[in-house]
Amino acid sequence: MEKDKTSEFLTKEQIIAASQETLRRFGVAKTSVTDVAKLLGVSHGTIYRHYKSKKELLEGVTAQWLEDEVIAPLTAITKDQSYSGEGIRHLKVYIEALIRLKRHYAESDAELFEMYARVTQESAEIIDKHVQHLIRHLREIIQQDNQFKFSNPDVVATAILQATARFHHPAHAYEWLSPTIDAEFAQVWLLLEKGLLHLDQERE
Template sequence: MKNSSEALTKEQILAATEDTLRRFGVAKTSITDVAKALDVSHGTIYRHFKNKKEIFEAATEKWLNEKIMQPLADVYHDTSCTGASHVKAYIEKLFELKRYYARKDEELFEMYAKVTNECTELVDKSIDQIIGQLSELIAVCPAYSNDSEELARSIFYATERFHHPAHANEWKRETIEQEFNIVWNLIEKGFLK
């Protein structure tokens, strides 16, 4: 075991938590598993995190920020498209990212689904950020002059089936992209043109 006086950072613990989750899954990962991966005692982990719930929330927030929110911010800042097409690109990216990680990083997506189901503060923070960015994209749509935040919230909830983790099994269907386009066409023709 490493000398406990060596500086162990929260970032190292969170990285080890991700690795351990990928190896054992959400249900079977323990603080002891994370400590073993870092070659430290589990008491060392408790100096940074109170319990398993807290470490999972921090790992989920890190994952959410890196894997979902940053790529969405990149789309938000992309100046190559404007108006309704920019709003659509943003929502499509959200759908694409969630679908990708549900398939390619199942254990961490499962952690994300579990934690966001239990931690409303984390969910509300990310939803507010998404709605804020959508609202600003909508505000510059030439044909839309009403409350852009209300429409952003409506679009977010109207497309929930395509980004809420509770619907992840539906994303495997061959018709899911066609279904998204049907919903999007209704939104675009009804509100953004």
């Protein structure tokens, strides 16, 4: 009875927090819904009421992790008004922050990063939503700067994100340890920056 009482008040947030802890302890492959239930002191049926499978649970944890750890700091950069008239620099600061965040988690929170990398390959919907959020951010930065005159800022935002994928997409994490990675990003960015300046001046 005690257990059932607890489960009634169990929120998705509690399940996600417990799942994160379990994932960090056992890793993605070895974490089971039962482990999460144990940590919360409920039956696994209680978890299944919120998440129908381990896959769904991992998706829920990833979505929340992306929201808290990636989208939140990037939203702050997007809204930062101190780049007025310096749209290109604002875009670079944003992409560099995205790269730094991904690298940081790949190194220091390996288990959750592995979960995220796995969900990225398997759950198109979650990742599509995340990518769309990043594109909205970039579009917002482009639109804040009156100097940019792109007829379709969404298309430009998408191209910027995709051309820098090697530096922030989790499938490339094994390449981020290369000693030349920063110099390589700098060169790709130089090319994009010239492209953005001149795509803007001419017709799109």
